[in-house]
Amino acid sequence: MSSEAVILLETVNFAAEKHRNQRRKDAEQTPYINHPIGVARILSHEGGITDIEVLQAALLHDTVEDTDTSIGELQAIFGQTVARIVQEVTDDKALPKHERKRQQVEHAPHASHQAKLVKLADKLYNLRDLNRCTPTGWSAERVQEYFVWAAQVVRGLRGTNPALERHLEELFKQRGVEL
Numbered sequence: 001m002s003s004e005a006v007i008l009l010e011t012v013n014f015a016a017e018k019h020r021n022q023r024r025k026d027a028e029q030t031p032y033i034n035h036p037i038g039v040a041r042i043l044s045h046e047g048g049i050t051d052i053e054v055l056q057a058a059l060l061h062d063t064v065e066d067t068d069t070s071i072g073e074l075q076a077i078f079g080q081t082v083a084r085i086v087q088e089v090t091d092d093k094a095l096p097k098h099e100r101k102r103q104q105v106e107h108a109p110h111a112s113h114q115a116k117l118v119k120l121a122d123k124l125y126n127l128r129d130l131n132r133c134t135p136t137g138w139s140a141e142r143v144q145e146y147f148v149w150a151a152q153v154v155r156g157l158r159g160t161n162p163a164l165e166r167h168l169e170e171l172f173k174q175r176g177v178e179l
Ligand SMILES: Nc1nc2c(ncn2[C@@H]2O[C@H](COP(=O)(O)OP(=O)(O)O)[C@@H](OP(=O)(O)OP(=O)(O)O)[C@H]2O)c(=O)[nH]1
Pocket: 023, 024, 025, 026, 035, 062, 065, 097, 122, 126, 127, 129, 130, 134, 135, 146
């Protein structure tokens, strides 16, 4: 087996263990790990990305925000580059929600190319997930607001990956949201 395959299996296993008790917000309570795996898969399968550190960061992208994982732990196990990309896509959970959302819009244009790729794929996955089913407790208005906010973030990520941006553009168009 190639060393990159070994590395990706180590990474997905680490993420699966960290997210083991988490579920998505859908009625079926899908295992949370489906999301980071799907984000990495969008990057490789649809975005044509072969940069293994980007694919690893995609698998790990919600571990620091949503589990007990620290950036130092990621750095020790997966190296500085992977840890730095995850850091860049991690919201500061100490901030109030509206402030976190505002900072994503503000920070998006200044992220590294690698972090922009992960952010594009994360938004693409989550918007498709919203089209698939509405999270428990979300109104139609809240879903629409998520699309409007996501478009503001994606605006700052443009010029990064034409294929992913084309898919996102189409989803916004279907909702009547200007990109
Ligand atoms: N569409 C969808 N999203 C779900 C579901 N279950 C969990 N999520 C997560 O919920 C987040 C979006 O919900 P919000 O209410 O806006 O954010 P919050 O969880 O951070 O408070 C996303 O976090 P994130 O990946 O960190 O991205 P971001 O939206 O914070 O950028 C997404 O992954 C689900 O069933 N459907």
